[in-house]
Every structure is written in C-alpha cells, then in structure tokens.
Amino acid sequence: MVLVYAESQxxxxxxxxxxxxxxxxxxxxxxxxxxxxxxxxxAEGTASLGKYGASEIIQLNGLDHFDSQTFAKAIxxxxxDEGAKVVIVADSSTGKSLxxxxxxxxxxxxxxAVNQIPTAxxxxxxxxxxxxxxxxxxxxxxxxxxxxFSLSGNSLKPEETGADAAIREVSAExxxxxxxxxxxxxxxxxxxLPEAELVVSAGRxxxxxxxxxxxxxxxxxxxATTACSRPVADTGWRPHHEHVGQTGVAIKPNLYIAAGxxxxxxxxxxxxxxxxxxxxNKDPEAPFFKAADYGICADLFEVVPRITEALKKAKG
Amino acid sequence: xxxxxxxxKTPETTAKINFKDGNTAFDESGVxxxxxxxxxxxxxxxxxxxxxxxxxxVTVINVGPAxxxxxxxxxxxxxxxxxxxxxxxxxxxxxxxxxxxxxAEGFDLVYCGKETIDYNGSEVGAMVAExxxxxxxxxxxxxxxxxNSATVTRDIEGGSEISKIDTPFVLSAAKGMAEQxxxxxxxxxxxxxxxxxxxxxxxxxxxxxxxxxxxxxAKTECKMIDPENMDELVRLLQEEAKVL
Numbered sequence: 062m063v064l065v066y067a068e069s070q071x072x073x074x075x076x077x078x079x080x081x082x083x084x085x086x087x088x089x090x091x092x093x094x095x096x097x098x099x100x101x102x103x104a105e106g107t108a109s110l111g112k113y114g115a116s117e118i119i120q121l122n123g124l125d126h127f128d129s130q131t132f133a134k135a136i137x138x139x140x141x142d143e144g145a146k147v148v149i150v151a152d153s154s155t156g157k158s159l160x161x162x163x164x165x166x167x168x169x170x171x172x173x174a175v176n177q178i179p180t181a182x183x184x185x186x187x188x189x190x191x192x193x194x195x196x197x198x199x200x201x202x203x204x205x206x207x208x209x210f211s212l213s214g215n216s217l218k219p220e221e222t223g224a225d226a227a228i229r230e231v232s233a234e235x236x237x238x239x240x241x242x243x244x245x246x247x248x249x250x251x252x253x254l255p256e257a258e259l260v261v262s263a264g265r266x267x268x269x270x271x272x273x274x275x276x277x278x279x280x281x282x283x284x285a286t287t288a289c290s291r292p293v294a295d296t297g298w299r300p301h302h303e304h305v306g307q308t309g310v311a312i313k314p315n316l317y318i319a320a321g322x323x324x325x326x327x328x329x330x331x332x333x334x335x336x337x338x339x340x341x342n343k344d345p346e347a348p349f350f351k352a353a354d355y356g357i358c359a360d361l362f363e364v365v366p367r368i369t370e371a372l373k374k375a376k377g
Numbered sequence: 378x379x380x381x382x383x384x385x386k387t388p389e390t391t392a393k394i395n396f397k398d399g400n401t402a403f404d405e406s407g408v409x410x411x412x413x414x415x416x417x418x419x420x421x422x423x424x425x426x427x428x429x430x431x432x433x434x435v436t437v438i439n440v441g442p443a444x445x446x447x448x449x450x451x452x453x454x455x456x457x458x459x460x461x462x463x464x465x466x467x468x469x470x471x472x473x474x475x476x477x478x479x480x481a482e483g484f485d486l487v488y489c490g491k492e493t494i495d496y497n498g499s500e501v502g503a504m505v506a507e508x509x510x511x512x513x514x515x516x517x518x519x520x521x522x523x524x525n526s527a528t529v530t531r532d533i534e535g536g537s538e539i540s541k542i543d544t545p546f547v548l549s550a551a552k553g554m555a556e557q558x559x560x561x562x563x564x565x566x567x568x569x570x571x572x573x574x575x576x577x578x579x580x581x582x583x584x585x586x587x588x589x590x591x592x593x594x595a596k597t598e599c600k601m602i603d604p605e606n607m608d609e610l611v612r613l614l615q616e617e618a619k620v621l
Contacts, residue, residue, distance in 0.1 A: 128512065130512055154534060155533075157503070158515040161471075161507065165474070198590065198592075200588045202585070204584055204586070241538055242539050242540060244537075247536055259621075308415075309552060350599050355599065355600050356601045358601060
C-alpha cells in the first residue's frame with residue numbers, strides 16, 4: 062500500500078498536495094497496490110482527495126500546529142498500522158522536514174525531490190531526481206522494505222479521475238516541544254515562489270527599485286509571482302524572499318522571464334529547471350542567453366511594457 | 378553552550394559535472410571542492426557568533442575520507458574550536474545522519490545547512506533530530522538564544538514563522554542567519570593546532586544507492602525574437618512552449 066500525506070494550509074489543500082496524491086496513485090499502479098491519503102485536521106475538500114486517487118482518507122485530529130516531530134510520529138504510526146510499503150510527501154518546507162524523520166522512524170530508504178514516476182525492479186524501487194543544482198539527474202535504487210520519498214513541485218499535473226473517498230478519523234498525540242508564537246504571511250493572492258508556475262524576475266539592469274513598476278505590471282497581467290537576482294536583494298531594492306538562485310530560493314516554474322539579469326552560474330543553479338526561460342538583456346554577450354529558450358536583446362525599459370501590451374492584446 | 382555544526386564537502390559552484398565508471402560515479406578529477414555554502418556561511422558563522430556573545434564551544438563534524446580534513450581545517454580557521462571526522466564514505470543521507478547522531482549526544486544545538494549543493498537532499502537535519510529524539514526547525518533564517526530558550530524564525534511557503542523552543546534541538550540554516558566570514562591569517566595558523574578527532578563509523582546497512590547519473594539534454598539554441606514584435610513572443614509562449 063502507498064500512503065501519501067496531503068498537506069493543507071489554512072484549511073485548504075495546496076496544489077502540491079493534489080500533485081502528491083496523483084503521484085502516489087500512479088506509484089501504487091506501478092506496484093499493483095492501493096493508495097491511501099493521510100491528512101491533519103479538518104480542511105475543505107478532504108473527501109475529494111479520492112478523486113485524485115486515494116481509496117481512503119485517514120484524518121488525524123489533535124495536532125494543532127506543524128511540528129515535524131509530532132507529525133512524523135503520527136504519520137509513521139498510520140503507515141505502520143496500514144502496512145504501507147511506500148510513504149510519499151510533497152517536497153515543500155513541511156514535507157522536507159518530515160521526510161528524514163519518517164525515514165528514521167520507518168527504517169526506510171529515502172530520496173527527496175523525486176520528479177518522475179518510479180519504476181519497480183522486483184522489490185527495489187527506482188526513482189529519479191535532479192542533483193548538482195540541476196546540472197545532472199541521478200537514478201536511485203531504494204532497497205529497503207519500506208520506502209519514503211518527497212515529490213518535487215510542478216513535476217506532474219493533478220489528475221481528477223475517481224470519486225470522493227471515505228474519511229476515517231483518528232486521534233493523534235500533540236505534545237509539541239515547539240511553541241509557535243507568530244506567523245507572517247505575505248499579502249496578495251499570487252502563488253509563493255516555490256509553488257509559482259509563472260515567474261517574472263529582474264536584476265541590476267533595472268537601475269533602481271523605483272523602476273519596478275513595469276515588472277509588477279507584467280507579473281500582474283500574467284498572474285505571475287515576482288522574483289529578483291541576488292545583488293538586487295542584497296542591496297535592499299527588493300525583499301529577500303524574492304531572491305532566486307543558489308543561495309536564495311530554487312524554483313522550477315513553467316515560465317521564467319528574466320529582465321536585466323546577466324545569468325551568473327549561481328543564479329542559473331536556482332532557475333535552470335524552469336520549463337521555459339525568456340531572457341531580456343541589452344548585452345548580446347549576457348551568459349543567460351545560452352540557458353534561455355527565447356531571447357530578446359534590447360533595452361528592457363522598452364521591451365517589458367511591450368510584452369504587457371502584447372499579452373493584453375492576445376487576451377482581447 | 379555546546380554547539381555542533383554538521384559540514385559537508387561539495388564541488389565548487391562553477392565545477393563542471395562529469396561521471397565515470399559507466400555513469401555510476403561522480404568524476405572528481407579536476408574538480409575544486411569547498412565547504413557546502415549553507416553550512417559555512419549560515420550555520421557555522423551563526424554558531425561562532427553565539428559562542429562569541431554567550432560563551433561555550435563550537436564543534437564541527439564531517440563524514441568523509443581524510444581528504445575532507447581541509448574543509449574541517451577551514452571551519453577551524455573561521456572560528457570553530459574542534460573538529461570530528463567520521464572516517465567513512467558519506468554514502469546516503471541516512472548513513473551520514475546515523476554517524477552524526479552517534480557523535481551528537483550532549484550538545485545544546487546541532488546545526489546543518491538547509492541543503493548541500495551537490496545532492497540537494499535537505500534530509501540530514503531531520504534525520505539527526507529523529508535519531509536524537511529532539512525537535513527540528515528547518516530553513517531557519519534567524520536564531521537568538523537566552524539561557525536554554527531559543528527564538529527561531531523560519532521560512533515557510535509565502536511567509537515566515539517564529540517559534541520558541543528549549544534546547545537541545547536541531548536546526549537547518551538558510552540565508553539570513555549570518556554573513557560569510559573569511560578566515561584571517563591568525564585563524565589559519567591557530568587552526569593547525571586545534572584538535573581534529575578521527576572516529577570510526579558505527580555499523581549501518583545502507584538502503585539507497587545511486588544506480589546511474591545522466592546529464593540533462595543539451596539546451597536547444599536560444600531563439601532570438603525581434604524586440605519590436607512582442608506579439609510573436611506571446612504567440613510562441615502560447616503555441617510552441619505551451620506555457621501560457
């Protein structure tokens with residue numbers, strides 16, 4: 062049996078949770094077994110996780126805030142009670158801090174940020190992930206009886222095929238040693254960077270923070286999340302959470318538009334898994350063009366508003 | 378306060394990545410190695426800052442062969458007091474965590490970087506915490522300690538979270554924790570005299586092996602678009618790339 066942890070935030074399932082359930086169902090098909098989901102607390106649409114492939118949903122009650130220790134204890138208990146052979150979490154900040162604990166508790170081989178459906182070779186499961194910051198792909202063989210892995214975001218589309226599933230409620234022990242005293246959420250309704258499908262990013266070519274209006278307008282027209290290069294975050298032109306690259310956030314959106322970013326290797330390491338990269342730079346020698354799918358060699362202050370206009374026109 | 382910082386050795390960021398033995402092993406020839414930046418810039422430097430303000434010691438631990446000593450010496454030059462090297466190949470995250478946990482009893486704080494830049498696993502911190510039965514805070518961007526109580530800020534999707542936790546616990550450090558420190562000549566000289574203890578690994582059956590590596594497909598040539606014709610870009614994004 063394959064058990065997947067479907068993560069909810071503020072009473073709603075995240076896209077990464079639906080991806081994880083879809084992925085778990087496909088993994089169960091490879092193994093010829095069933096897929097069940099485990100969730101924590103009440104959230105909107107728990108039963109409809111069945112549509113994505115869960116045959117039953119186990120809802121853990123009594124865990125009030127996220128703590129990897131209490132969550133891992135409760136989820137691994139469900140995995141043991143249900144006899145799960147594979148446990149899957151999303152590669153979110155929550156999933157990342159659970160994965161290692163689940164591996165230890167279940168005496169399981171683990172691989173993080175898997176991005177393709179596993180293949181089975183007898184009792185060995187083979188999974189793939191990006192390594193060396195996107196410069197190579199590694200195939201891992203997991204040999205233990207129980208296997209755990211996390212699913213890299215935006216690796217497959219959630220698929221709704223089945224029907225609602227039954228929910229079974231189980232109480233869990235809270236006992237957290239982490240006392241959360243404050244949660245700060247960014248305002249706005251666009252997806253946070255690690256989950257964004259569309260990203261508009263800008264660098265030093267912007268000349269100053271007062272010029273960011275054209276970037277924000279383009280992002281708004283696309284419904285995209287804004288990002289920036291390291292020098293821009295370090296000089297305080299933009300907030301640190303927007304910094305993408307090796308030391309900032311690593312992202313893999315469907316579309317990454319970079320304006321006025323030269324494309325240093327440290328920046329590329331954080332964005333080179335994007336499906337499509339558009340680079341706008343007036344320097345034809347900018348190294349970023351070598352990593353781009355589409356390039357526009359011109360002054361960004363003229364080109365960026367033109368893209369916004371073209372998008373408006375295409376919408377009609 | 379006794380602090381332990383887990384450090385990894387990784388290929389330098391700009392290193393060319395090649396494989397050998399039928400694409401089953403990383404080819405180290407000609408590759409420059411460094412201390413994993415998250416371990417060095419954020420975890421290690423914050424631990425040293427806290428030692429400077431609160432007293433105590435900073436120990437660094439690495440799992441690897443004798444060629445990793447250079448990375449441990451660098452950590453000692455930056456300001457750590459002593460090093461531990463578990464003399465074994467760091468085969469998998471679980472293997473490394475098991476070795477670290479076997480040497481991590483009695484520390485008030487155990488630090489990791491948020492991930493290594495080679496295998497990008499981000500797993501060891503949580504594993505060490507589980508072996509030690511301690512709390513774990515991932516992606517910490519700020520850490521203050523008073524007595525045995527710590528206040529930690531961590532990154533979550535689309536925001537941040539502040540928690541209070543009593544020591545001992547384990548954390549992984551992300552950007553914001555501290556600023557890089559370059560070791561000075563005095564530090565480098567002193568590092569040579571600081572203790573570096575080599576210990577034998579504890580037995581452990583590994584559960585995961587890399588069966589093969591592949592390089593991603595070569596990127597197709599960048600298509601240059603007339604700056605006057607952004608309708609063409611939108612059309613390509615919709616019809617060719619299919620991302621809009």
